[in-house]
Amino acid sequence: MKFALVGNPNSGKTTLFNSLTGATAHVGNWPGVTVDKREGTYKKLKENISIVDLPGIYSLSPYTPEEVVSRNFIIDEKPDCVINIVDATNLERNLYLTTQLLEIDVPIIIALNMMDSVKKSGDEIDTKELAKNLAIPVCEISALKGDGIKELMEKAYEVAQTKRAGTTVLVHSDLGNLVKVTAEKLNDKQVSSPLFHAIKLIEEDSIEVSMHQDVLTEIEPLRATYTKNEFDGDFEGMVADARYKYITMHFNKIIKKANRNSNETTSDKIDKVLTHKIWGIPIFIVLMFIVFHLVFSEDLLFLNSLFGLEIRNSGWINFFTGMGYDGILEEAILNGEDAVLAGIPSLGVFLQSWMGWLTGSIIDLVRGWFANGGVDETWYAGLICDGLLTGIDSIFSFLPQILLLFLFISILEDSGYMARVAFIMDRAFRKFGLSGKAFIPLLMGFGCSVPAMMATKTLEDEKERDMTIRLAPFFSCGAKAPIWAMLATVVAGSFLGDIFVFSIYLLGIVIAILSALIIKAFSKKKDVPPFIMELPAYHMPQFKNLVAHLWEKLKHFLYKASTIITAAIILIWFLSNFEWAFWRGMVDDISESILADLGHVLQYVFYPLGWSMGSEGWKYTVASITGLIAKEDVVATMSQLGLEEGTIALSNAQIYAFAAYNLFTLPCFAAVATAKGESTKKGFLVTILWWLLASYVVSMVIYWIGYSFELFWWLGLIVVIILISLIIGLGFIVANKRKNKQEKRVA
Amino acid sequence: MTKMLNEMKPSESGTVKKIISEGKIKRRLYDMGVTPGASIIVKKLAPLGDPIEITIRGYELTLRKSEAECVEMEVNE
Incomplete structure (x- = not known):
């Protein structure tokens, strides 16, 4: 049953x-x-x-x-x-x-x-x-x-x-006769649930009209007799009105309200604070900051920054902070020093360290087995240890933070606060074709794109969901931060490092806004989805529901990780460890691999972006490709290829363009797989294309602006002025076109 | 006094007279209980001035001013 x-x-x-x-x-x-x-x-x-x-x-x-x-x-x-x-x-x-x-x-x-x-x-x-x-x-x-x-x-x-x-409550209303006649006609046509279809047909419901056009024509004369009321022939209104009238009429008999001293419920009181005219937005920002702090901070409550709290390697503290397993302790002991931990890590960082310890131990164990058997140099040992396990490790190390971030957002969602966030932020987001609800997923993008994309489930409109997923990776995630940190050390005049990193984050936001505006201008359907939404009463989140929800997402993620993500990781492992004549065994150095050859070819595709020029250009190309496994692998691959502070010979313009490329291009496989699961089919294709296009164009524009500045400062200025006027001009054209269209529609 | 819902101020109340809209928005309003005769209390505006929050049929509903523009109200004095 x-x-x-x-x-x-x-x-x-x-x-x-x-x-x-x-x-x-x-x-x-x-x-x-x-x-x-x-x-x-x-x-x-x-x-x-x-x-x-x-x-x-x-x-x-x-x-x-x-x-x-x-x-x-x-x-x-x-x-x-x-x-x-x-x-x-x-x-x-x-x-x-x-x-x-x-x-x-x-x-x-x-x-x-x-x-x-x-x-x-x-x-x-x-x-x-x-x-x-x-x-x-x-x-x-x-x-x-x-x-x-x-x-x-x-x-x-x-x-x-x-x-x-x-049965229908409409029999008691003016519409009773019309409903009866229509239902009988449909019954004669052997339609099941004739009453339901009859009422939907009377409402001119698009699905029904296409199915029973003939009946609609037959009842047209009868329908025409209903136009002389306050609805002017709007049957949807008449039916909805009749339903609510029936409910209100019988409602009074059914419910007995107790006399209350005040009309204000607990929910109202909470709401007064959380959606306060002045404090609403600051409270929201603080709440989001707390969530991020609990998931990503390595210095909980800023105990180190504010009070100079340090923890030295005393066993149990290291154990409970999870940091003992982060390599810090072992390295310090090897060097005969004290391991010093600046502050206490947050729950997210703690869990991440633990996960890292767990997966690291498993890899060491497996490596040990292979070494004991004397087969640690074989291709299958390499496949399992360096390909599979290391790849999965790089994804799993983020899993605790992904889940924790998702858990906090689920709590906000379940408690009813998320609807208020949409209420608070809607005005600011409407201009970009998004509603206030899209704010949370986008903000989460700064942490990790995977839970950000999962959180788009709360958006009602499919198109808005696709768009939010598309923009989420532009909000530079935690795994991309090591790339910026490394590049910052190379940018000329290292005092510019923090400005460089800050500008990358800002660039992400600016391009996300521009993307939203451009996509909105080009999309055919102009109507904004309605924002007529219930603000449910606040209530305590249900532990059982949260666990069920989290488990669902975890299962989904593990499934993806075990299929598409693993396959992609193995492919890249293979490409970076074998030469074309792969039967000859593994190569000693990644520079002899198939991937290096691909890098040499793809280098020319990225030539206009600046950073792939020259004899070392292929290395940056290869690093961008391995970044698909996890973004911090960009840094790992670069150092494998001998690109570090001091050996990176890129100009500032090239570095900036390289950073922009990695920010906007395809995110890691885990995020791509999540995007695929959460978007519509067509939306997903557009998303992939948009990521490729945005990364290429933005990187190229940045390189050429930077390059012209590096030639002559006035040339750079001219290029910037031309670009800005181009963008403004295009904006005007689009705005005018839309205005004309609207005028036509009005006319 | 007749007013559109978007022109009403917080703590004003009234009765819905008519919905002047088409398609999705109209249907959504009806489905959420915004039908002629329903009484509405405007609770507040969002911090940025839009959307608005109303109480209708015993629950809280939020809608944009552009959508509230479609709701003709008889305001209680």
Whole structure:
């Protein structure tokens, strides 16, 4: 048997799903859209029940992929029972969806959730009256505490054995006759759930109109008699109005509100602070800073910077700070010195060190086995140790921080704060074709692109999601920082180092904004997705939900890591360790490898970007390619090829262009794989192309500006002025075109 | 007094008279309970002045001013 869970967002649907299915839950995608499909099994009845968690929706209209997916599932796949989860604290709006579900010929049961908080507030809901009104069973539950769930499932099982014909609350309204006539016509056409289709057809729902054009024409004369009211023939409005009128009319009988001293709830009080006119934005910035601090800081609470806290190598402190395994301790002991740790590392850094120790130990162990067997020089030992394990190590060392960052964001999301962030930041982001919600993923990009891209799931609009994923790597991530740090030492006049690094971060943001504007100007669909959004009441995040959510993402990431990412790593290992005649065995030096040859060829592709010119240009090309495994590998490869401070012979312009190229080009494989999983198919292709294009163009422009400055300062100035006027000119042309179009539309 | 929703000030309240819009936005407003006769209290503006937050049918809803422009209100005196 198959049951479907349907309900509004924030109605506790996920909590109910998690407690019903437990460890059996798994996530997939609905075909064709990037909407999560959660499925699991409930095992506490006579037979196992497969549970499908439909996305949270407010209505069965045809406007969002979530709504279409839910609608098609209920109508086409005909679940044995629909469990409609209704938030009892928000009955009026939740029942709106229920009135639509009732119209489908499918057994339905209502799970009236959060009854505990209703009772706590002193309100009373007459469940029996509600069930009588809607003519379907209603079960009181608390998904959070697990109350009433067994009874709900037993009742649902009972209901699933029966058949149910659709009913509608519209029979009591002016539209009653029209609905009846239309449903009869559809019934004659052998349409199942005629009532549902009839009402959608009356609303001129795009999906229905394409299916039953003939019936629509037949009822046209009857429909025409309904135009003389305040809706001027807007049937969508009439139907929605009739539904809400019915709900409000019966609502008063069902619910008894307790007298309260003040209308202000706890949620209101929290909201007053968090979305305060002046303090709202600073509080948000501080909160985000705390999150980043806890994940990435090596000096927790700035104990070292502020108070000069240092930890010397006393066993347990090193153990608990995780730093003992970071090589610092061992190296110091070897040198007979004290290991000094500046401050205490944050949780994220601590976990990262531990993970590094774990993976490092495993590699050492395996290496030891091969050495004992005397086969450590063979290609397969190299494949396993240097290719596979080292590659996976470079990804896994980031895993704790990725997950921790994602966990914190999930907490913000689950508590209801994320909706407020969108509310606070929306104004600033709208200009770029994004909504306020896109801010969090983009900000997370500074930490790591992988959780940033995962966090785009909270964006409703697919296009906005694609765009946010596209821009996320432009916010320079933690793994790219070593590249900037190394290049900063080489930039002439090392006192410019910090300005150099700062300008790289700034460049990323500027190019991200420009990208958003350019893509927006070229996209065909101009309409901004509506930002009409519920601000759910604040509540404590549910530990169970967080763990389930994190586990889901971890599973997904591990799957990617074990397939596409590993394959890519092995390929690059092979290219950098073998010559074309690979049967002759591994090469001693990467400069003899296939990758070096590829570098020599690709060097010419990057010639216009400056940094690949000259006899050493291929090395930078190769370093950029190995950077696809993990961005800090750019530095590792460069030093392998003998490029370090003192041996890098690039001009400042070339260095800057090289940095820009690595900032904007394809991110690491882990991020590319995540982007693929979270974007639409077409969006992903555009994203890849955009990354390649942006890196090439920006790097080239920077090189030529820098180069002309290096020739003569006035030449550089002229080039910059020409470029700026070009950009402004283009902006004007685009703006004018749009204005003309708008005027045409108005005319 | 008749006003558009985007012109209403925080703590003003009123009743929805009419939705003047098309397609996605109109449908979304209806689905969220912004239908003629529904009473609305404007709670606050976002720190940057837009969007706005309202209370409708017992819950908090936020929408942009450009969307609130489509909602004709009868403001309570």
